[in-house]
Structure formats: structure tokens, C-alpha cells
Amino acid sequence: MNPSNSLKIDLYELTMAAGYFHHNVGLTAAFELSCHTMPENRSFLIACGLEQAVDYILNLRFSEEDVRYLKGLPVFKTVKADFFEYLRQFRFSGDVWAMPEGEIFFAREPILQVEAPIIEAQILETYLLSVMNIESLVATKAARVVAAACSDGRERGVVDFGSRRAHGPEAGVLAARAAYIAGALGTSNVFAGKNFGIPVYGTIAHSWVEAFDSEEESFEKYHRAFPENTILLIDTYDTIECIQKIVRVSFKDKLKGVRLDSGDLKTLSKKVREILDGAGLKQVKILASGNLNEYKIADLVKAGAPIDLFGVGTDMATSRDYPALDLTYKLVQTTDAKARVHYKAKYSPQKTTIPGKKQIFRRRDKDGFIKEDIIGLSVEDNPQKAQPLLRPVIRKGTLAGPLPSLEEIRRDTRRRLSGLPPSLLRLDTGVSLNPGYTEKILELTKANVPS
Amino acid sequence: MNPSNSLKIDLYELTMAAGYFHHNVGLTAAFELSCHTMPENRSFLIACGLEQAVDYILNLRFSEEDVRYLKGLPVFKTVKADFFEYLRQFRFSGDVWAMPEGEIFFAREPILQVEAPIIEAQILETYLLSVMNIESLVATKAARVVAAACSDGRERGVVDFGSRRAHGPEAGVLAARAAYIAGALGTSNVFAGKNFGIPVYGTIAHSWVEAFDSEEESFEKYHRAFPENTILLIDTYDTIECIQKIVRVSFKDKLKGVRLDSGDLKTLSKKVREILDGAGLKQVKILASGNLNEYKIADLVKAGAPIDLFGVGTDMATSRDYPALDLTYKLVQTTDAKARVHYKAKYSPQKTTIPGKKQIFRRRDKDGFIKEDIIGLSVEDNPQKAQPLLRPVIRKGTLAGPLPSLEEIRRDTRRRLSGLPPSLLRLDTGVSLNPGYTEKILELTKANVPS
Secondary structure, eight states: OOGGGTTOSBHHHHHHHHHHHHTTOOOEEEEEEEESSOOTTOSOEEOOOHHHHHHHHHHOOOOHHHHHHHHHSGGGTTSOHHHHHHHHTOOOOSEEEEOOTTOEEOTTOOSEEEEEEHHHHHHTHHHHHHHHHHHHHHHHHHHHHHHHHTTTSOOOEEEEOOTTTSSSHHHHHHHHHHHHHTTOOEESBHHHHHHHOOOBOOOOOHHHHHHSSSHHHHHHHHHHHOTTOOEEEOOSSOHHHHHHHHTTSTTGGGOOEEEEOSSOHHHHHHHHHHHHHHTTOTTOEEEEOSSOOHHHHHHHHHTTOOOOEEEEOHHHHTTTTSOOOOEEEEEEEEEOTTOOEEEOOOOOTTOOOOOSOEEEEEEEOTTSOEEEEEEEETTSOOOTTOEEOOEEEEETTEESSOOOOHHHHHHHHHHHHHTSOHHHHOSSOOOOOOOEEOHHHHHHHHHHSOO | OOGGGTTOSBHHHHHHHHHHHHTTOOOEEEEEEEESSOOTTOSOEEOOOHHHHHHHHHHOOOOHHHHHHHHHSGGGTTSOHHHHHHHHTOOOOSEEEEOOTTOEEOTTOOSEEEEEEHHHHHHTHHHHHHHHHHHHHHHHHHHHHHHHHTTTSOOOEEEEOOTTTSSSHHHHHHHHHHHHHTTOOEESBHHHHHHHOOOBOOOOOHHHHHHSSSHHHHHHHHHHHOTTOOEEEOOSSOHHHHHHHHTTSTTGGGOOEEEEOSSOHHHHHHHHHHHHHHTTOTTOEEEEOSSOOHHHHHHHHHTTOOOOEEEEOHHHHTTTTSOOOOEEEEEEEEEOTTOOEEEOOOOOTTOOOOOSOEEEEEEEOTTSOEEEEEEEETTSOOOTTOEEOOEEEEETTEESSOOOOHHHHHHHHHHHHHTSOHHHHOSSOOOOOOOEEOHHHHHHHHHHSOO
């Protein structure tokens, strides 16, 4: 982890920490990260960002410079020096359970659970929410985009082109990772390629075409520089005129693809395919980009647009139609020095939470499709044939086992998506899956309503 | 700049760079960054992110590790070694002009202009778009939120609480900066406080209240730890019962504020104020938070809700109702080795651009309100009494002068917002300002349409 990330958190995590420290509160606390409400325009969600969360948890340290800044804040002037010494020595010593990255989840299901001394568990809140939010958001959106691209049963690739419109350079990298996990073929983002090993894509922009005296010259020159990877952008001036020029270029047999970035992609892709095929250039792939999303892609596929690969930017990297999940990180129980468990919940209107450390038990039908999710207490026995979704990730501050590789996560995500009931894979749906609760957890919730 | 940011760019910036290098293209290129279309639900935009853009431009280097990764990519296998040597030596040597940070702008107005050897100018594209997009987006949204909070003419503070829902930890920091520039009082993000000197805010979450056996105990303990900064969260269980407890606590005369985070904020804030005032606690401020945005805040202000400070999170930090500006970075002219200028534009449907290096001339009415913006060529004379908005920032790779401090930017932004015609400050508007063009630039555009 970049050490400068330590303070990318809300101040109240640290004022509360100082408060617990001041009163020597020795509680162990369990917090759960979940999505309170399901977005109207999503039928399922994909849990993503665990690797970044774990990296933060294991490597969170407060530098001398961090501590000096905090000490200088007016709010901390009544706080004693031993708290800052505590921060200097800070190491996470607790346990983390989580769904594997790429797992499918629904509203109110915890996707990550932290149990640790209360200060340690509290301090993690902002950062964990932030990385899990952006990555889960984009993974979910990307799964929809990829599903749309293959909605007639044929495989078509999707590549992430969103870095320029993502919320800052880091968001572009996190979005590239999430999109890849959810089934994108790769990304335009070079850092995501270098850092995560994701395949990178890209050839030319309109500026390349404009920089030369003619389209033909710009194409010829690109081909000479990249003879084995020539994909040409054909909409800078007039798409049809351009493709007519292209079928006459000297290197046409080595051309790999053309990219459409504007206009009526359905009509244009058909005309372009016709002209290419007429010239015997069946090997040339058609790529399309330009403000695409799952709905537009599904329409193109339905209309039989002969597009082989979609470059998807803004809508996917920002989850434009739903740019923030309702993720929260809530205290669910504390354990005191005498090992007594106290169940915790809040009862604010519309924001009520369910107490107790939980497990999610997933049942599938005989075809392997998700049938129901039951949320119970982690101490309950597994219902028969149900699969528990939360697994240990960190034990006593140490990784419980190696995290899966990105390729493993991506492969498992594909498998998981194939287990989604078809009704939940449709794009235009208000349908989702409502997890049920075990009797025990319902009783506990009632018992905890303050009188 | 964090050196690992160098590769947070689209691959095609580098394939084009390699192509220009291969052909020894010696052009100087001018690119302009502008917003192609005005969001429907915005009447003005605020340019933000220049400081991060400049930092990137001046400090962009490719490390040995970066170069090794690039060399290993299949796409670069036909590229000769001297290109990688060029990358190792890369330094930006060109000029940058820009609107000052915090300046108001409208669709099609360049907010930043780069003129440099074409490879250098091209490589900057992705990163500049990414930082200017998120910061301009949030600054614009935050200006609306701050305007709503003061919509009855009374000053009320707005604090950024969005880090947990921003698109990753870095986006939270950039959003905090942008919100502060646009008039927020401060942020919950500690790193933004440390790095930019922004005032930081925060006290307790619901988890603090729940961690203790009673609300009273949790409040008492918080006050003992922070006797001079006690702001209490009152909606964990029942807001009205809670405030009735609060007016009886021993330290009530030292209480600074209470925070409402759910429920009907209008009704609750009135009741809470009444109970506080009835107990003689007029000094206690009421803070409100919980999924707020400019519309909800304007309603609360209009309804006379006695709220002193608004904490605004998700909607502001993600610009939820418009989470991506249509920012583009377009080639507008090249200058060849013989100092001949070639004007450049693209003519893709709905994506047509205007050629030529530009200047924006702003005219004000006698009361100082923005009256009209005229876009001309940078070589044109200023129309009488018009203020040119683009100013030199970098000359020949070196800062043209010191950048303003954050406080100066914030103060100037406030002044600029006071020069917005009242019709553009309304929240519910489809109205904006359409910049005009000088005759010269219109002629040039026509002359450049390819026949």
C-alpha cells in the first residue's frame, strides 16, 4: 500500500479512536460492510475490491509526519501523548471474513466483516468503503455490459476505455481492474496493465489522423510503425469515404481492425462490413466505441450490427446510471473483557440495521442456479446443502491464506455469473433476490429494539 | 507527483508517441481541453484540477521499470530501442495556457491549452482529462450545494463528508479539494487536511453511541475526551428522546452541536431547536447530514429548518446526478518545421470540433455580471473591455509564475460566483450561456471542412 493512503479517511475514525483510547475501552468489535438498498436498475451486485482492502488492513501504519499533523489539529489538543504513541505503533491485529472477490451479492448481505479491538476495526471504515464501493460498482456495471455484448449467445469482447472519465487517475486503475474481473477482455489503462497484468488495448486517436495531410497518409504511417497491430479509426471526417479509402491501401491484407467512434453504429457497421467483405477483407474486425453502455450494446446486438469488439468508457468506469452504492460499515456486536457478547444495531428511520455477526447461506437449485440466500448468525449451523459465502481472509492480523490471482478471480466470477438465474441477468429489471433471515437472527433483532 | 502516476494513461497515447517518433514527425501541436456539451442540469461549470494537472505535466517521467514493462508488451515489439530511450529522457518542454482554477466556464470553451512537440502534448491527454474532469465536476456540484445552503441570503456552512462514497481513496481527496475551492467550509478527509491545509471536521459515528450501554454514557464519555469539541449524533435510536436526554446532561452548557443524520430533517430540526432553546441551549448548533444534495438543502432552507451546517457526502463527491463531464482534449492546430500553421478539426457526427488555438473573451455588464463570452483565435486582438480567460501557466516546460494558493483560489472562486447572473445560479434551470464566436474563427472553421 502507498503509505500516504493512511490518512485518506474521515476524521471521526480518529476522534473516536482517541475517545476509546482515553477511556481505555477494551471491547472487541465486529463491523460489517454491506449494501443497504439494491439499486433500482441492478438485479445483482458483484463484490470487488477485497485485494485493495486487505492490502490497506495489513499495511496500515501512521508515519511520524501523519502523527505530527494530527497532533497539531485543534481538535486533538486535549488528547494525551500516549494516543499518538499508540498510532505510531498501530498494527491491525484482528480477523477479517469476506466473500471472495467476484462473488454475487444482494442488498443487506455483508460482503466483509472485521472483528478486532474496537479502535482498529473502526479506523478501517472509510478506506474499506471507498475501495469496495468503486470496485463493486464498476464490476457490477461491467458484468451487465459484457452480458449485453454476448446477449445473442455469441462471444464479443468488451474493453475498458474509461480512464479519462473515471474519477481521477486512481479510479481509472481500480475501474480497469473491476471491469476485467467482471469479464472485460482488457483495458486501455497502461498502469492497470503493468500493476495487475491486465491485457492493454489501444492504437490511435483522431489526433493521429488529423496530424497528417490525409487519412491515407496517417494510416500508411501507422501501419509502418505497427505492421502487426494496425487498427484504424475511421470516423474522423466521413466514415464511409474513409472505409472506401481503406480497402485500397497497400497493406489492406495485414489490417487487423477498424474502429467506429460516432454516428449511427448500427447502419455504419453494416455498411463498413459490406464494403470490407466486398473487398475480400473478411479478417478485418470492427470495433465500436463512443458513449456506449449495456443498453446501447444490447440494441446493437439485437439489430445484428456486425461489431466484434466494444470499447466502453464513461458509463462503465463511472457506473454512470448509478454512481454510488449504498455501502455502509456498521457495528453489529461487541465482546467485552469477560467474553460477553453485546448485540448492536441502530434504529434511525430508513437506516435500521440488523445486529449480530452474520453468515450468508446460499442455496442453489438442481441446475446450479442461485435459489435463495439466507442470512443467519455466524454461530449458527449451516442449513443443509447451503454454501456459506463469508470466509476467513485475515486471522489475528495475518493473511489466512494466499489470495486468489486476478485470473482466478476473473474465471470464478464468470462461473458465478453463469449461476445467476436468467431473470436476474436481464438488463431491464426491477427484480432482485431478497435474502431471507434465519429465525435466530430475527429473534435477536426483535430482542434488541430499545424499549 | 507520485511517480507511479506516469502510466495511468491510455495505451494509445504511447502507441501514437511511438508512431510519431518512428516517422520523426517534428510538428508542434496545440491541444485544447473543453467540455463538449453542457449538462442539462447545470447552468455553469467551474474549472478545477489545474494544480494537479500542472504537477503531472512538470514531473512526468518514465522510470526504468515503466520502460521495461512497455518494452515487454507485444504491441511494442516492432518499436525500436531509441523510442524507449526517448521515454527515459522525457521532459515536457512546451507551453500551457489555462483558465485560473475556480473560473466559471461554459460548453465548448477551452479551459486548458497545451502547445508542445506533438508527442509531449499527446501523452498528457488521459491524465489531464481525468483530474480536470473529477475536480471540475465536484467543484461545480459543490458550488450549487453551497448556493442552496445560503439560498435565503443567510450564510450556512457546507462540509464535505463524501470520502466513503467517492470513487476510491484518491477521488475522495480530489473531491474534498474541489468542494473547498467551491465554497465548502472543509472536509472530513484527513489527508486532504494534511496535504492541502483544508479544515477537517468530524466527531462521532453511530458506532460510538452503540458501543456503550446507553446514549448518555456515550455522550458523557465523548465529552470527557473532547471537552471543547463536543458535537453529538442524536439519531441512533430515537431523535426526540435523545435530545431530551441531551438537555439534561451535566456538560450541556459546553455542548457545541448536535447532528441529525436521518428522518424528516425539517420537522426534526425544528423540534430539536425548540427543545434546545427551551433548555436555554441557544449556543448549540444543529448539523444535518444523510443523503443531502442541493435540492433537498434548498427545500430545507425554504421551509425554515433551523439547520446551521450541512454535511454533504455521496451526491457532492460523486456529482451523483451528473457523474462525468463530457471533457475532451482535441488537436486544434499543428505548426510545422517551417513555422506554417495547419488548422485541425474532426467532423465526426455530433463530435465536430472547432480548429485553431483559442482565447475566450468575457464581457461583463455594468454591475459586473457575466454578459457574454466570445471564443476567438488566440492571435486575435481583445475585443474592447473584454477579459481574456486563458493565461500562460507553463512556458517552455517551466512554471510561468507561482500558482495561487488554495485560499486564493477559494476566495477568487467566491468572487467569480458572485458575478454569475442570478438566472444561472438557480438550481432548476435548463438555461446556460452559449459562448459566441468571432468572425475569424467561424471563417476558419468553414474553410477547414474537408470537401
